[in-house]
Amino acid sequence: xxxxxxxxxxxxxxxxxxxxxxxxxxxxxxxxxxxxxxxxxxxxxxxxxxxxxxxxxxxxxxxxxxxxxxxxx
Numbered sequence: 001x002x003x004x005x006x007x008x009x010x011x012x013x014x015x016x017x018x019x020x021x022x023x024x025x026x027x028x029x030x031x032x033x034x035x036x037x038x039x040x041x042x043x044x045x046x047x048x049x050x051x052x053x054x055x056x057x058x059x060x061x062x063x064x065x066x067x068x069x070x071x072x073x
């Protein structure tokens with residue numbers, strides 16, 4: 001019984017680092033600040049789907065120009 005408890009304890013310690021891997025990363029694999037839910041909603045409101053079914057930016061910012069294509073959320 002003690003060996004079984006020790007086995008589960010060791011397995012729990014080994015599994016813990018894999019749970020830490022759920023943190024946000026950028027395109028290069030570096031750790032990055034995770035976006036908040038409000039940021040995701042604000043970003044999606046700047047995208048509109050046209051009659052042709054393609055999504056485009058509705059506002060011009062420093063990162064993109066209005067009317068350019070974007071992947072649909």
